[in-house]
Amino acid sequence: MKYIVCEKPGEFILKEKENLKIKAGEAILKVKKVGICGTDLHAYAGNQAFFTYPRILGHELATEILEIEENNRNLKPRDNVVVMPYISCGKCIACRNGKTNCCTDIKVLGVHTDGGMQEQISVPIDLLIPAIELSDNQMAVVEPLAIGAHAIRRAQLVQGEFIVVIGCGPIGIGIMKLAQLAGARVIAIDVNQQRLEYAKEKIGVNHIVLGDANAAKKITTITNGDMATAVFDATGHKGALETGPDYMSHGGRYILVGLSKGELVFIHPKIHAKETTIMCSRNATLEDFEHVISVLEKGKFPIDSFITHNVGYQQMIANFDKWLDPANRVIKATVDF
Numbered sequence: 001m002k003y004i005v006c007e008k009p010g011e012f013i014l015k016e017k018e019n020l021k022i023k024a025g026e027a028i029l030k031v032k033k034v035g036i037c038g039t040d041l042h043a044y045a046g047n048q049a050f051f052t053y054p055r056i057l058g059h060e061l062a063t064e065i066l067e068i069e070e071n072n073r074n075l076k077p078r079d080n081v082v083v084m085p086y087i088s089c090g091k092c093i094a095c096r097n098g099k100t101n102c103c104t105d106i107k108v109l110g111v112h113t114d115g116g117m118q119e120q121i122s123v124p125i126d127l128l129i130p131a132i133e134l135s136d137n138q139m140a141v142v143e144p145l146a147i148g149a150h151a152i153r154r155a156q157l158v159q160g161e162f163i164v165v166i167g168c169g170p171i172g173i174g175i176m177k178l179a180q181l182a183g184a185r186v187i188a189i190d191v192n193q194q195r196l197e198y199a200k201e202k203i204g205v206n207h208i209v210l211g212d213a214n215a216a217k218k219i220t221t222i223t224n225g226d227m228a229t230a231v232f233d234a235t236g237h238k239g240a241l242e243t244g245p246d247y248m249s250h251g252g253r254y255i256l257v258g259l260s261k262g263e264l265v266f267i268h269p270k271i272h273a274k275e276t277t278i279m280c281s282r283n284a285t286l287e288d289f290e291h292v293i294s295v296l297e298k299g300k301f302p303i304d305s306f307i308t309h310n311v312g313y314q315q316m317i318a319n320f321d322k323w324l325d326p327a328n329r330v331i332k333a334t335v336d337f
Contacts, residue, residue: 002337003118004313007054009046012317019120026122027068029081034116035060035140036333038169038236038258041324043111049261051111058116058335059085059109062139071125081128082142082293083116085109086283101150101283108283117313119337129289137303138296140334141170145292145301146284148174148234151257152182153288154281155230159183164219164228164247166211168195170306170332171257172234177203177301178292184230187222189215189247192326202305216246228252236260245271253277309333 001019004012020028040057042048061083068075075081088095088103095103109115109123131139148171157163161184165175168190176186176199187207188199196208209218219227227249233241236258242265244254254276271278295301308331311319316335323330 001119002313003056004316005054005056005117006044009053010044012044012320014314014317020122022067022069023122024069025124027075027125027128028066028120028122029061029063029083029128030066031058031061031063031116031119031121031337033062033136033140034058034335034337035144036320036323036335037144038171039111044320045324047261048111049259055110056114056117057110058118059083059111060140060143061085061109061116061121062134062136063116063121065128066120068125073125073128073130075125075128075130080131080134080139082131082134082139082289083109083121083123084127084129084284084286084289085115085143087113087124087127098285101285106283117316117335117337129286129293131293133297134293135303137307137334141301141303141306141332142289142292142296143284144170144332145174145178145295146288147171147257147281148178149288149291150284151175151232151255151281152178154279155232155253155255157182157184157230160185161230162187162223162226162228163230163232164189164244165205165232165234166190166240166244166247167234167237167258168192168199169234172232173199173203173306173331175232175234175257176205178295180204181295181300187219187228187247194329195331198305198331202302211240215243219247223249230255233258238262238264242266245274245276248274248276250274253279256280305331307332307334310336312336 087107088100089105092104186205191211231248
């Protein structure tokens with residue numbers, strides 16, 4: 001079977017190996033489509049945290065079961081399934097408290113262990129979620145949308161409150177749409193005007209603000225001086241992360257979804273005066289995946305405009321560099337296997 005490996009930063013190689021053999025407790029899946037996410041882009045560029053090479057990337061997967069042993073979940077060959085790509089130990093303090101998304105020994109497919117850029121993949125059965133009603137495109141975006149769903153659940157949004165989402169990339173867009181569905185009034189911030197227009201026209205956010213020196217003043221006007229009671233960073237950019245509290249109300253919450261490799265610096269009197277709640281949101285849980293699948297089944301997310309680029313795996317290596325260039329207006333790229 002064919003697979004694509006990132007040998008080192010900036011280098012993909014198409015290779016071939018034998019088909020997989022089934023292991024106890026695992027299923028062999030046919031990979032139909034892989035979504036390309038920020039983690040993949042950062043790994044290719046050489047600036048992804050918690051990463052080693054060589055690595056088969058890919059954890060946003062649309063798959064079909066090829067082989068599976070008898071199981072108590074009634075999963076069977078030819079079933080379409082979404083893969084929850086977080087392998088947790090089930091024993092640590094986080095797992096015992098239901099926070100498998102931040103297991104002390106977590107292994108994420110495509111990051112800590114090989115992922116889905118291959119024609120077949122073998123994964124534990126308990127990571128599979130039935131997705132009978134979803135298309136391949138829908139299945140391939142469940143995982144990034146679940147990241148947003150988890151962040152929203154962490155923030156405990158209140159109906160009608162103003163929130164700011166910094167970053168109109170795939171994760172930020174997911175947060176915006178799911179927050180709208182939860183009843184929030186959404187203000188989108190980005191330095192890219194074209195992405196802001198997408199958030200306004202296709203996602204339907206209430207307000208868009210260019211991420212410049214006047215952003216805080218504009219949010220003050222939009223919120224009648226209150227600022228946003230919840231601010232989400234979906235960029236992982238140091239400057240954006242450190243600026244986020246400026247958009248937040250007194251008594252507000254600041255949710256860090258994007259991941260930066262370096263140190264962050266906050267002015268303590270400013271965050272202390274607001275009695276700021278700072279929380280991180282990592283990965284997602286089964287509850288988040290099931291919520292997103294339900295949203296997609298009801299047709300409440302604009303898949304057709306969200307996936308902007310798609311190629312077969314034979315063309316991926318030649319196209320990957322282009323997806324790093326903002327001029328190509330990539331929101332979500334996918335690869336067919």
